[in-house]
Amino acid sequence: MTPPPAALPPTPATSHPPTPRAENAVRTTDYHTAGEPFRIVTDGLPPVPGDTVAERCAGVIGAGGSATAPRPGPLDDIRRLLVQEPRGHAGMYGGFVVPPDDGGAHFGVLFWHKDGYSTACGHGTLALGAWAVDSGRVRAPDDGSAEIRIDVPSGRVRATVHRAHGRTTAVTFRNVPTRVTARKVPVATSFGTADVDVAHAGACYASVPAAQLGLDVDRASLPRLVRAGREIRAALAGHPATWHPDSPLLSGVYGVILHEELPDTPAGPAQANVTVFADGQVDRSPCGSGTSARLALLAEDGRLGPGDVLHHESVVGTVFTGRVISRTDAGAVTEVTGTAHRTGEHTFVRDPYDTLTTGFLL
Numbered sequence: 001m002t003p004p005p006a007a008l009p010p011t012p013a014t015s016h017p018p019t020p021r022a023e024n025a026v027r028t029t030d031y032h033t034a035g036e037p038f039r040i041v042t043d044g045l046p047p048v049p050g051d052t053v054a055e056r057c058a059g060v061i062g063a064g065g066s067a068t069a070p071r072p073g074p075l076d077d078i079r080r081l082l083v084q085e086p087r088g089h090a091g092m093y094g095g096f097v098v099p100p101d102d103g104g105a106h107f108g109v110l111f112w113h114k115d116g117y118s119t120a121c122g123h124g125t126l127a128l129g130a131w132a133v134d135s136g137r138v139r140a141p142d143d144g145s146a147e148i149r150i151d152v153p154s155g156r157v158r159a160t161v162h163r164a165h166g167r168t169t170a171v172t173f174r175n176v177p178t179r180v181t182a183r184k185v186p187v188a189t190s191f192g193t194a195d196v197d198v199a200h201a202g203a204c205y206a207s208v209p210a211a212q213l214g215l216d217v218d219r220a221s222l223p224r225l226v227r228a229g230r231e232i233r234a235a236l237a238g239h240p241a242t243w244h245p246d247s248p249l250l251s252g253v254y255g256v257i258l259h260e261e262l263p264d265t266p267a268g269p270a271q272a273n274v275t276v277f278a279d280g281q282v283d284r285s286p287c288g289s290g291t292s293a294r295l296a297l298l299a300e301d302g303r304l305g306p307g308d309v310l311h312h313e314s315v316v317g318t319v320f321t322g323r324v325i326s327r328t329d330a331g332a333v334t335e336v337t338g339t340a341h342r343t344g345e346h347t348f349v350r351d352p353y354d355t356l357t358t359g360f361l362l
Contacts, residue, residue, distance in 0.1 A: 026078055026348045028094070029135070031127035033340040034285035034318035038127035039082055039094030046074040052101045053108035057117055057153040058249055060110060067249070068115040068278050077358055079112045084359030087348055090114050091281060095124050100151040106138055108151035114361060115278040119153040119250050120202025122288015122336055126171040129159025130340040133168055142166040154202035154250055170339055173288055176202050177331035178296040182241030189213060189231040191224070196232060198241040200331070201292035203254035205275075206232055206242075210258040217260045217272045219315055222282060229256035229276025254278070257290050267321075268308035269298060274315045286312040286320040288336050296332040299324045312336075 026044035030037065050056035062071025070076050075096065083092040095109040109128060111121040132148045133140040140146035140163055148159045155176040162170045184195040187206075191213035196206045210217050213228050233253045236242055244250035255277035262270035271294065275287035283290070291312045298304040310322045322336040350357070 024349060026082065028082065028346045028348065029131055030343045030346065031131060031340050032343055033123035033126045033288070034314060034320060034338050035316045036123045036283055036285035036314075037091065037093055037343075038121075038124045038340075039088070039092060040097065040128065040131050041078070041082065041094060042097045045078065045096055045098075048075060048096070048098050048110070053098060053110065053151045054119075054153045054247070054249060056098055056108070057110050057119065061117060061249075065116075067117050067119075067252070067254075070116045079116075080358040081350060082348060083112065083114050084361050086356075086359060088114075088359070090361050091284065093121070093124065095121070095128065097128075100149075101156070105149040105151045105156055106132060111152065113278050113281055115281070117153075118203055118254060118278070120157075120176070120254075120289045121152070122173050122175065122202075122291060123283070123285045123338070123340075124288075125150060125152070125157050125159050125173045126288060126336075126338050127340040129161045129171040129173070130168050131342070132159075133161045133163070134342060152202070157202070168340075170337055172335050172337040174325075174333070174335050175289060175292040177328055177333055178202075178292045179331035180296050180300055182239075183300075185236070185239065185241065187232050187235045189228055189235070191215065191228055191231075194228075194232065196236070197297050198236070198239075198253075199293040199296050200244055200250065201289045201296065201334075203250070203289055204242050204244070204252060205255045205257055205290050205293040206236055206253050207257045207259060207293060207297060208232065210260050210274075213258075215258065217258060217274050217315060222274065222315070225258050225274045226276050226280045226282060228258060229274075230280050232256045233276075255283070255287065255290055257287065257294065259294065262311070262313065265309075265311050268310055269303050270311035270313070272313040272315070282315070284314060284316055285318060285338070286314040288320065288338070291320050291322045291336045292332075292334040295322045295324050295334045295336075299332055 065071035178201040182198040259273040275283040
């Protein structure tokens with residue numbers, strides 16, 4: 001009689017953790033708009049309570065929290081996972097796709113960055129428009145344009161995606177009305193006193209000519225520009241011009257725009273800028289919502305007339321163009337045009353044995 005086979009020896013213990021379950025994965029599609037990243041998150045999100053995008057944003061920030069210091073929570077864990085190293089970096093930006101306020105919009109979005117959340121993001125809106133068409137979420141002609149309506153915390157915005165030969169060639173972002181609330185507010189900084197203009201363009205922006213502080217808008221000057229931006233933002237905390245009458249969520253300086261003049265183009269004025277937002281983050285693009293703020297201020301100064309187009313350049317040399325298309329009691333209605341390109345698709349996981357958990361920032 002043949003003896004039974006010997007039992008196999010036990011499998012030796014291994015230090016390798018199990019593969020994280022697929023349902024714990026967070027999937028993203030990444031774009032850049034004129035050099036500024038935008039990470040679009042559609043899968044792997046926990047439920048986000050609220051009836052509107054603004055309510056969801058306030059809920060994510062949490063009671064006692066602020067836009068740049070949100071309270072801990074499941075969704076904010078995902079933000080930190082995606083924006084912090086080793087999966088992100090201090091310059092990362094992105095958005096959680098959520099349901100719209102009602103059937104009038106295609107979807108909603110919660111914008112986030114390394115410090116927390118923002119109520120508006122023009123470069124993100126441009127990227128979302130391109131993504132909606134490129135992914136097939138919204139149908140568009142091979143030649144022509146398609147309009148995507150997006151609910152953001154500051155209201156409903158529109159992205160018109162321009163197409164030629166089956167390819168997305170540009171996107172135009174129509175912002176909520178931009179309202180100028182203060183001109184030439186004196187602000188003392190370590191570089192000297194600046195005359196600051198304040199405008200609300202879905203978020204509150206403070207504008208100052210860089211030359212007033214002895215600064216140039218270039219890469220070599222970035223550390224000093226960031227320092228100046230932080231000082232101006234701190235100095236304006238609590239200033240009446242930075243508060244929005246409709247919501248505390250829309251109040252307080254979000255970004256500081258340090259700008260300089262460039263030679264006019266045949267279509268209108270030209271400027272370069274560095275926008276320092278949140279706690280010292282630098283926008284690599286010309287800043288979409290910030291461009292709306294600049295448009296309203298230039299129009300009020302008489303430098304941007306009907307039909308004129310602003311050439312707005314970033315610190316990396318990329319360009320948005322913008323124009324004021326109408327004026328309402330709520331402010332100037334602006335349009336900003338730029339390009340957005342897909343850079344990759346990613347599946348991110350958090351290994352339960354990873355001692356760095358959601359990561360870190362340097």
